Amino acid sequence: KKEVQYGPVSPEKRTDPAMEKWRDNRFGQFIHWGLYAIPAGYWKGKYYKGAAEWLKSWAKVPMNEWAKLAEEFNPEQYDPEEWASMAKQMGARYVVLTTKHHEGFCLWPSQYTDFDISNTPYQKDLLKPFVEAYNKAGIDVYFYYSVLDWYHPDWRYALKSEEDKQAFERFKTFTKNQLSELIERYPSVKGFWFDGTWDASWKASGQFSYELEKHMKQLKPGLIINSRMRADEWGSRHFDSNGQMMGDYASGWERKLPTDTSVLHNDWEACMTVPENQWGYHKNWEGHVKTPTELIEMMVRCTALSGNFLLNFGPKEDGSIREEEQLLVKEIGNWMEQYGNAIYNCAYAGLEKQDWGYFTREPGSKTVNMVVCNIPVNKALRIQLPKNLFIQHYEYMGKPLSKLTLEEIGKNEYFIHLGKVKTKQPFVINIQLTSEKTDNGLYQKAKT
Ligand SMILES: C[C@@H]1N[C@@H](c2nc3ccccc3[nH]2)[C@H](O)[C@@H]1O
Numbered sequence: 001k002k003e004v005q006y007g008p009v010s011p012e013k014r015t016d017p018a019m020e021k022w023r024d025n026r027f028g029q030f031i032h033w034g035l036y037a038i039p040a041g042y043w044k045g046k047y048y049k050g051a052a053e054w055l056k057s058w059a060k061v062p063m064n065e066w067a068k069l070a071e072e073f074n075p076e077q078y079d080p081e082e083w084a085s086m087a088k089q090m091g092a093r094y095v096v097l098t099t100k101h102h103e104g105f106c107l108w109p110s111q112y113t114d115f116d117i118s119n120t121p122y123q124k125d126l127l128k129p130f131v132e133a134y135n136k137a138g139i140d141v142y143f144y145y146s147v148l149d150w151y152h153p154d155w156r157y158a159l160k161s162e163e164d165k166q167a168f169e170r171f172k173t174f175t176k177n178q179l180s181e182l183i184e185r186y187p188s189v190k191g192f193w194f195d196g197t198w199d200a201s202w203k204a205s206g207q208f209s210y211e212l213e214k215h216m217k218q219l220k221p222g223l224i225i226n227s228r229m230r231a232d233e234w235g236s237r238h239f240d241s242n243g244q245m246m247g248d249y250a251s252g253w254e255r256k257l258p259t260d261t262s263v264l265h266n267d268w269e270a271c272m273t274v275p276e277n278q279w280g281y282h283k284n285w286e287g288h289v290k291t292p293t294e295l296i297e298m299m300v301r302c303t304a305l306s307g308n309f310l311l312n313f314g315p316k317e318d319g320s321i322r323e324e325e326q327l328l329v330k331e332i333g334n335w336m337e338q339y340g341n342a343i344y345n346c347a348y349a350g351l352e353k354q355d356w357g358y359f360t361r362e363p364g365s366k367t368v369n370m371v372v373c374n375i376p377v378n379k380a381l382r383i384q385l386p387k388n389l390f391i392q393h394y395e396y397m398g399k400p401l402s403k404l405t406l407e408e409i410g411k412n413e414y415f416i417h418l419g420k421v422k423t424k425q426p427f428v429i430n431i432q433l434t435s436e437k438t439d440n441g442l443y444q445k446a447k448t
Pocket residue numbers: 032051053054195254271279
């Protein structure tokens with residue numbers, strides 16, 4: 001065990017109401033919006049296939065040229081009420097919006113930089129109406145904030161000289177000032193999603209990130225901060241040098257999902273793009289665009305492993321939402337309307353995973369949700385229960401199933417026979433578990 005002075009600030013599994021609400025939310029909307037939405041993946045007529053919010057880097061654009069984009073940023077179609085109503089329709093219970101991405105441009109009028117919304121034709125604060133609209137829709141607001149800042153003259157990737165160290169001290173003060181400013185200006189914010197914290201300079205600032213997390217939680221008790229914000233004094237990120245998670249939930253799951261129950265030890269969240277790797281708006285998505293069904297299954301997998309799923313949207317420069325994302329709002333929204341109870345407030349059910357899909361369960365409930373994503377060729381859904389549990393009741397809410405029959409096929413082992421099924425989306429079967437074996441003729445031989 002190593003001596004770690006600047007590791008976790010809060011306990012690993014907070015039980016306060018704010019953290020319980022974070023867990024209950026389960027499904028969130030990520031929004032990446034900034035100057036990068038203007039060029040949208042093209043620079044001087046050339047197409048760049050990399051992530052659009054990184055275009056400055058791919059096209060090697062000098063900052064004084066990139067910063068000129070602020071002179072044309074004027075999102076006249078920006079309508080946060082419309083965004084919030086779409087998020088509500090989709091069933092998102094929280095939202096994470098980029099206040100400042102790696103480009104350093106701030107969507108709010110910051111007193112600590114001139115590279116912000118006040119120096120654009122639009123001028124007005126974008127965050128205030130956003131926070132109001134989403135809160136009014138009952139959706140919790142979180143702020144994404146990139147430590148990495150390509151615009152700020154005192155940003156350093158590494159601390160190689162005394163000059164670097166002095167510059168980075170100024171940069172850390174700037175960072176603390178901006179974060180305090182965001183909490184003070186928008187006090188209903190529920191937490192921060194830090195990014196851009198992989199460089200040596202930040203890894204050498206473990207004590208600072210420890211004290212910054214403490215400072216922010218003193219400014220706003222209950223604040224929720226992701227593990228990506230943190231390094232310890234040894235440069236270990238997300239988890240300190242003794243493996244203790246820093247921050248309030250593990251946020252290393254970017255465009256990838258966990259596959260086993262080892263994640264259960266901590267709260268965690270996976271963030272996901274609709275195309276393979278685009279967060280900011282790109283005019284032409286290349287390659288595979290995930291379908292609503294794929295994204296629904298990812299969300300279910302996260303819930304089944306007690307994690308959150310954060311689905312990304314990249315609004316256009318004018319503030320409008322692209323067609324593909326509008327389709328997701330509708331399709332995912334329909335599914336959540338019918339089956340959201342298998343997601344919200346749910347978590348790992350404690351049952352052995354089966355190939356046909358996922359079990360989810362509201363902690364402490366006797367009802368287990370079977371979210372069926374892959375109908376077996378024999379149309380029989382296998383269930384293996386722990387030895388002291390039995391199925392007392394089972395039902396399907398919704399239409400696609402004609403009838404279900406339950407067959408006991410072994411010790412605490414069952415088949416649910418589906419009969420005729422017609423469905424295009426995953427569906428949910430509820431089973432009631434009981435701890436005593438009731439023989440109410442439920443276990444009739446299956447009529448297959
Ligand atoms: C949530 C995502 N994190 C940013 C990002 N930058 C990266 C640089 C290297 C490897 C992964 C990265 N993810 C992406 O731009 C997006 O904001």
